[in-house]
Amino acid sequence: MSQYNFDKIIQRENTDCVKYDGREAIFGRADVLPMWVADMDFEVPDFIQNAVVKRANHPVYGYSFMSDAYFQAIINWVKTRHQWGIRKEWISFSPGIVPAINFSVLSYTTENDGIIVQPPVYFPFFEAIGNNKRKQFNNLLINDKGHYKIDFNDLEEKAKKAKMILLSHPHNPTGRCWTKDELKTIGEICVRNRVIIVSDEIHNDLILPGFKHHPMATLSEEIADITITCLAPSKTFNIAGLSTSSVIIPNKELRKRFQKTLQQLHILKGNFFGAIASTAGYQQGGKWVDELMQYVQGNFTFLSEFLKKELPDIKLTHPEATYLAWLDFRETGLSDKQIKDKLILEAKLGFSHGPVFGQGGQGFQRMNLAAPRSIVEEACQRMKKVFGH
Numbered sequence: 001m002s003q004y005n006f007d008k009i010i011q012r013e014n015t016d017c018v019k020y021d022g023r024e025a026i027f028g029r030a031d032v033l034p035m036w037v038a039d040m041d042f043e044v045p046d047f048i049q050n051a052v053v054k055r056a057n058h059p060v061y062g063y064s065f066m067s068d069a070y071f072q073a074i075i076n077w078v079k080t081r082h083q084w085g086i087r088k089e090w091i092s093f094s095p096g097i098v099p100a101i102n103f104s105v106l107s108y109t110t111e112n113d114g115i116i117v118q119p120p121v122y123f124p125f126f127e128a129i130g131n132n133k134r135k136q137f138n139n140l141l142i143n144d145k146g147h148y149k150i151d152f153n154d155l156e157e158k159a160k161k162a163k164m165i166l167l168s169h170p171h172n173p174t175g176r177c178w179t180k181d182e183l184k185t186i187g188e189i190c191v192r193n194r195v196i197i198v199s200d201e202i203h204n205d206l207i208l209p210g211f212k213h214h215p216m217a218t219l220s221e222e223i224a225d226i227t228i229t230c231l232a233p234s235k236t237f238n239i240a241g242l243s244t245s246s247v248i249i250p251n252k253e254l255r256k257r258f259q260k261t262l263q264q265l266h267i268l269k270g271n272f273f274g275a276i277a278s279t280a281g282y283q284q285g286g287k288w289v290d291e292l293m294q295y296v297q298g299n300f301t302f303l304s305e306f307l308k309k310e311l312p313d314i315k316l317t318h319p320e321a322t323y324l325a326w327l328d329f330r331e332t333g334l335s336d337k338q339i340k341d342k343l344i345l346e347a348k349l350g351f352s353h354g355p356v357f358g359q360g361g362q363g364f365q366r367m368n369l370a371a372p373r374s375i376v377e378e379a380c381q382r383m384k385k386v387f388g389h
């Protein structure tokens with residue numbers, strides 16, 4: 001029996017939220033159904049809301065630090081959900097994962113160093129490389145009839161000249177939940193070529209039924225020794241607005257370099273609402289996340305069946321993780337501009353535009369399915385009106 005109600009519609013307008021209140025800026029109009037930025041339209045679970053409200057009721061919001069309970073909750077969660085034993089001293093605070101990726105780039109590379117990415121991929125990876133004047137090496141993913149694979153030969157070649165790889169694990173936007181074998185092969189290539197792995201595991205808890213997330217650092221001691229793992233409760237519990245995440249670095253030398261960067265930039269503590277929400281989520285959120293991913297699976301199933309029946313020219317990439325559907329519009333024969341215009345101006349749907357994810361994103365759109373089923377159904381009907389024959 002389901003304990004939580006993911007069908008509930010929450011009015012998010014006028015809360016200064018990017019997804020709704022940012023529509024005019026992003027899409028040029030405020031009336032699109034927003035299914036873009038990766039947060040959820042589901043309410044934050046009650047045990048997190050209660051913990052935050054309890055603290056909010058205390059009348060002083062002065063300087064604070066992360067409590068032992070905060071660290072212990074992270075350690076226990078990672079152990080029970082991902083079978084990875086981490087130590088408190090391995091954990092550094094970061095206000096976000098994108099900042100953590102930038103701190104890693106600053107800590108371990110210098111100007112003109114090569115950094116590998118695997119497009120189509122989460123675009124702030126490109127910015128972390130370009131803004132810091134590093135060189136982007138593309139290890140393009142291979143789209144094999146809707147199933148994405150890694151080109152290991154190309155990766156081995158690029159690794160010879162690179163200092164770092166930014167791994168999206170699970171992968172946004174393709175929804176791949178990398179297997180142990182794939183991760184081991186990536187890890188061994190990086191060990192052989194002394195390439196530091198920044199493993200962005202922000203979606204690690206959002207795994208669809210039947211798949212399993214393996215933290216990169218659990219594959220072997222040698223791999224753990226060169227891996228910087230980025231984790232957060234933000235996607236898991238829909239608390240991205242609270243800017244609280246963690247970077248796990250088992251290797252002492254690498255940890256020292258990362259922490260020096262944090263000290264130089266004075267990123268030493270977060271905000272206590274983030275810490276309290278994170279602690280409550282990690283302590284009590286297991287059942288909620290399991291139910292969430294069952295519900296998201298239902299949304300994927302609905303979308304997949306709808307497309308097969310009503311819009312066979314639009315193909316859903318087989319989903320393994322995340323709540324992001326990676327839709328292949330190439331068989332419609334339309335250009336990216338035409339697809340975008342039809343979606344925004346005719347269907348009034350706000351998706352993420354494929355080409356922003358780099359090479360391999362052309363002809364694709366990313367649709368966020370972390371929404372009540374009725375919204376997903378509405379979006380499907382709107383697509384049918386505009387793209388149906």
Ligand SMILES: Cc1ncc(COP(=O)(O)O)c(C=O)c1O
Nearest residue numbers: 038096097098099122172200202
């Ligand atoms: C792969 C990936 N990394 C990082 C982020 C964002 O991280 P943060 O908001 O903590 O900077 C996202 C958000 O969509 C993401 O998909």
